[in-house]
Amino acid sequence: MAKVCEKYPVEEKRLVVPSYQTGHVLCETLSQAGVGWVNLRTETPTGLALQIAGDYLTERHITLLDGCLTSYVVIEILQRLQERGELHFFNKQKATRGLAAALTASLLELRESNVTGSSLVPDTFVSSEKGQDIKLILQEYERYLEEHSLLDPSGLLALAVQLATSYNSEDEIIYLMPSFVQWTPLQRKLINALAGEKLFTLAVDTLQDNQPLKGHSTVSFYHAYGITNELREVLRRLHAGRIPLDQVTVAYTNEEYVSAMYSLSHTLDFGLTVFEGISAFLTGPGRTLQGILSWVNSDFSTGVLNNLLLSGDLVIKADGGQKEITPHQAVRILRDAGIGWGKDRYQLLECYTQKMGNEQAQQLNSVLQSLIKQLPEENDEGYIPFGDFCRALSEMVQLLTRVKGDLDSTALTVITSCLKGIGELSSLEMTVEEAVDSLTDLLKNLKVGSSGPQPGQLHLSSYRNLVWSGRPYTFVVGLDANSFPGSLRQDPVLLDSERKNIHDELPLSVNKLEEKLSTMANALASRRGELVLSYQSFDVIDNRELFPAPLLLQIYRQMKADPLLDYSDFLSSLGEPVGYSCGNADPLDEVEWWLCINKAGELFEQTVVSNCYSNISSGQKALDARQLSEPTEYDGALPELDLAQSLSSHIFSSSQIEYLAGCPYAFFLRYVLRVQPPEEILFDPSKWLDPLTRGTLLHSVFCDFMRQVKARGERPDLERHQILLRDIAEHQINYYKQMIPPPSKLVYQREVNELFDSCHVFLTAEMQRDSEPLFFEVPFGLGPDEVAKAGCGLARPISIDLRDGRFIRFRGVIDRIDRIGWDVYCVWDYKTGSARDYGEQLYYNKGRQIQHALYAIAAEEILKKEFPGRSPKVKFAGYLFPSVRGEGRQVVREVANRQKLVELLKTLLEIMEKGTFVASHEGSQCHYCDYQLVCGQEAAVKRAKLLFENRAVRRLDPWRRLQEYV
Structure with missing residues (x-):
C-alpha cells in the first residue's frame, strides 16, 4: 500500500476490502507507519454495487x-x-x-x-x-x-455486474485489493469489471513450512484450565510487562471468548473493542428482550417478571414517562396482588389497585395491561401471527429498556429495527414456544457494537480479521484442536459432489478447512512484535481434556528448527497449565489476591479474613459457638422469658403449639421473630394446587355438602348424593381455577379427577359412619361475626387451667361435631394428606398431635352453650382422612386423662420460658419446613442431636420430657 501511495500520490485510489471498518483500520496503521494516503478511499463490494445500481433501485423503489x-x-x-x-x-x-x-x-x-x-x-x-x-x-x-421489491446482497452484486459495463466514472481510479481475501465469485466479477487493468493486488507475508515466523522478537506458548483462565493470563502478562492496552490485539477462534472477555472487561473495568461486535444477547436491550420472551413463554409468570424487574435492565414509567416505579415496588405489588401466572390473571392487579388505592399499583397496572394487549392472541389451534408478535415485542423493548450507554443505544436500534422488519415481512403462524425459540436464536446471532482498535482500549478480534490490526503485541487464544481448525463437515444440504456439478466456484468442505488454515497462516505471518499463542487444555464446563491444534506443533518445530519434534515434546515444554491463581504475577483482582495468599500458605490467621469481611467474621463466630458443649444464641438458646404477662394477653392455636413441638427453632422464626417466607404463587408445570390449598378446597366442599344434607334431614348416601357432592366440588374447583390458573389442561384435568376421587372416598366413608353429624366449621375465639356466620360456636377463646395459677387460651375452628348418643359426642378434623403419622399408639405424638384433645375441651363448652341445662360430654376426638391418599381412614382418640394434657402444655410452655428454641434432633419434619435455608437443615439436626444426647445439657430437659408424651 505504501508503495502504491508513493507512486500515485494524487491519483484517485480505492482500497477494496470486506468492510469499511477493515479499511479504516488498515489506513490508520498506514498513517502510524508515517505514510501519507491522500486520495485513498475505502470501499466494499457492496458499496461499489450501490454506487452503480443506486439510481436503478431508487427509481424502482427496491x-x-x-x-x-x-x-x-x-x-x-x-x-x-x-x-x-x-x-x-x-x-x-x-x-x-x-x-x-x-x-x-x-x-x-x-x-x-x-x-x-x-x-x-x-x-x-x-x-x-x-x-x-x-x-x-x-x-x-x-x-x-x-x-x-427486495434485493439481497448477492442480487445487488449481480445487478451491479450487469450495469458495470455502462457505468462511467469521471476519473481514472486505481483499485487496490488484498491478495488474501476470499471473495465470492460475484464480488470478484464486480471488482474486475470496475478495475480492469488498474487493479493492484496487495501481497502479504505467508507462513512457510520449516521457516520461522518473520519479524517477531519473541514467540511463546501457554495452556490453561478453561477459557476464563486463558484470558486472565493475557491480562496478567500485560500487567506484568506494563504493556499499554492499546498496543495489544487478542485474536480468538471461538465465539465463547467474546462473551468471556466482555465479562472480564466489566469485572476488571478496562476498555475493550471487539472487531466483529458482541452478541446482542449481552446488552441491556438484549437481556430485556430475552426476559420478555421468557416471561411470555412461562405463561406470564410473575416470578420471571420479578427477576427481570430486579435485573436493573427494565424501566417502568408512568405519568407520561416522568415518574419511575422502582423494581422493589413493582415486585411487592405483583406479589401482593396474587397473580402467579396467566395473562388473564393480570386483571387481579386491577382489583388490587381498586382495593388498595395504591398509586404505584395503578401505574404498574396501566403499563402491564397496555403491554399485554399488544401481544396477539392464540387462535383455536394454538398459533399466533409471528409478524404481529415481533411488532409488539419491538414496542415493548423500546418502552421498557433502560439504556445505560452508547452500546445499549445501538443495540436497541438494531434489535427494534430487526423486529419491525420481521413484523413487516412475515406472515408466518407458529406456537408461542416456537416464536420464542426463533427470536432467542436471532438474538444470539445478532451482533452490535463492532469497532476497530481505539486508543486506551484492548482490541479483540477473530483470527479472520487479525491481519488488519498492526499492533505490536498479539495474543492468539483458543488454539485447541476442537476450536481450530475444527472438524471437516460437509454441508447438510449441498454435498461436495453436488457442488462440483453445479458450479466450479462453489466452495467445498475441504476448501473451507484449507481456507481456515490459510487465513490463520496469513494472520500470523503478518504479525510484527511479540506473539503469544495459547489454548485451554482442560474444558472446565464439560470436564474433559483438550489437545493443542496441529498449528502449534508446526510453529514449535519452526522455532526449534527440528521437524522431528512431536506433541510430547511440545507439551513438556509448556509446563503446568495456568489456573485460577496468579502464581508469581500480581493478582488482577481481590479474588486472585486471596487465592494467591492461600496458595502461598499465608492465610493462617482467621483475623486476616474476618478483618476484611464482617459477614464471614460473623459466620465464623457462629460456627465456633456451635462447637461448644452448651447451646448458645446461635443454636436458638435465648435468655429465660417471663411468660406470665404474655400468657394473659396471647391466644394460641393448636397448630402453633404443634409447630413448637415439631421444631422449637422453626417456631421461634415464625412466631417470635415473625419471619415469613414470601407468599408467592409460583409456576410449576407439573402441579396446580399445593397440598394446603387442596386441603382448604376439600374442607369447603365437605362442609357445604354436610350442611346441605343435614338441612334436608338426610344421611349421606352414594346413590342419592353423589351428584350433589360433585356439583359442590365443581363450584369450588371453578372458584380456585379463577384464583390460581392451572399450568395446563392435562395437569388441571388430572388434579380435578383426583379431587372427585377424594369426594367419592369421603361419601363412601360417610355412609358407613354410625354417628350423627351435628355442627360444621364451628369457631371458637374468633369473635361474634364468625359465630354468626357458622350458626354456632364461642366468640371468646377457651381457657385451660394449668393448675399453677396460670391459664392458657386457645382459638380455632372445629371441622365437625357428631352425636354418638344422648349427650355424648365426638369431634372430627379433616386431614387431606396421608394417615402415615397418625398411628394408633401415638396419642400426642410428642406434642405434635394435641388438636383432638384441645378441640374436645372446646367442643364441650360450645355444646353446653348450645344445650343449656345439660351436661354434654365429648367421648372421642379424632381425624378423618377422606382423600385418595388417606383412603377414607379414621383415627379415633378416646378423650381421657386431661391432667396429662395439662402436663404436656406446661412442658411446652417451659421450653418457651427457658428460651430453648433449639432445632429438633429429628429430621422427619425438615422436608416440609419453610426454613431449611435458614437453619442449614442437616447441620442443625446433627448439632441438636449431639446436644440432646448430652445429658449434662440441663437446658434441654423440658424437650427431653416432651419426647415421652407419645
Missing part, C-alpha cells in the same frame, strides 16, 4: 433485504410449499428453524456464485427429487424478492 430477515423468508417459503404439497424430498420434514438455516446458507452460496433457479439442473444432485425441491425453493425465493 430496498435491500436485511441479513437477519433472510432465514424468515426461507422458512415462510418452506411452509407455503409444504402446505401446497409441492415438495417431495423435504415433504416429511417440518419447516423448522434448523432446516431453514441450513437451506438459507446453501441458497445464499448458490446466489453468491450467480446460480439462479432457472439455471439449476435437478439431475446434478444425488437425488433428483432433492434437486427439484432446491430448484423450486430457490425460484420461490427469487419470486418473493421480486414481489416484495
